Amino acid sequence: MDLDFKKLDGLVPAVIQDAGSGEVLMLGFMNAEAYAATQATGEVTFFSRSRNKLWRKGEQSGHVLRVREIRVDCDEDAVLVRVDAVGPGVCHEGYQSCFFRQLEGGEWKESEPRVYDPAAVYGGKP
């Protein structure tokens, strides 16, 4: 059950999917420690590349991601985590999914409505 963290300098991409709706909510990265913490706590923990530290999703917003199921791909260099998402949305910009824009005629267009006011939830960043 070991993952191959070598291909990406100690990280694997982690796709987060809503276990109920099937919607892909976000993509983050895990190092070995984040992956172990995700399993130990049952809440998705990433490694934040910008802050260079572990980041339990929702630690600030309360919008945690409860693990329902962890899957691995054939090459063992990516994981798919199916979750129950707590709170109105995972995206720090106020949307249910971080993938809230869609390509239409060469432009990104919003494809889902904003569901909460990010300023009311985040003082700073996710």
Next chain:
Amino acid sequence: MDLDFKKLDGLVPAVIQDAGSGEVLMLGFMNAEAYAATQATGEVTFFSRSRNKLWRKGEQSGHVLRVREIRVDCDEDAVLVRVDAVGPGVCHEGYQSCFFRQLEGGEWKESEPRVYDPAAVYGGKP
């Protein structure tokens, strides 16, 4: 509509989701050229890190991924491509999804059946 390819040495992760079933089929990487080719051809094209070249998914197997929709995340450093998948499966090991194993009691267990014989489709690799 530009993507941020800088965070990952010229690549962005691309999550491939079946537009019909919602199943997450695989995760690949695109460089700017692969991303442009995906849009131009309407078929998912990755950058293969192991072979260091563009890789039109299905070029060998015929199991191409027809683009239905391209989404981008808030940070513009990951894409979600919703597709119609041609052929029995995307995984070169013979499964519909590359995420065919699930963590159960600390072990990876097969969570979906093999749907085709990879030896009959691939002489070599995907």
